[in-house]
Amino acid sequence: MTLRERIARLYAAHPEGERAEAGTAGRRGLGQTWLARQSGRVLPEPVAPRTVRDWVRRGRLPPIGVILVERLEEEAGLRAA
Helix, strand or coil, X not given: CCHHHHHHHHHHHCCCCHHHCCCECCEXXXXXXXXXXXXXXXXXXXXXXHHHHHHHHHCCCCXXXXXXXXXXXXXXXXXXX
16 A cells, blocks of 8 residues: 555545535535644644655655554554554
């Protein structure tokens, strides 16, 4: 699973993700901007949407990104606590 797919799966499964957001002209979101917004709730310092897009472009998460994604996956029930 690519990082893009992992974030999209998280976005679709998380209670505050895709189902809670207003749609944009019928297009399904990838969850990258949503992930950046959630970082403000989970991390001491939020990350910018551009930063998340850079992570996806590189195909890997830095340590702070791992913490963010794993915490949200736990909240969504996608990984064991």
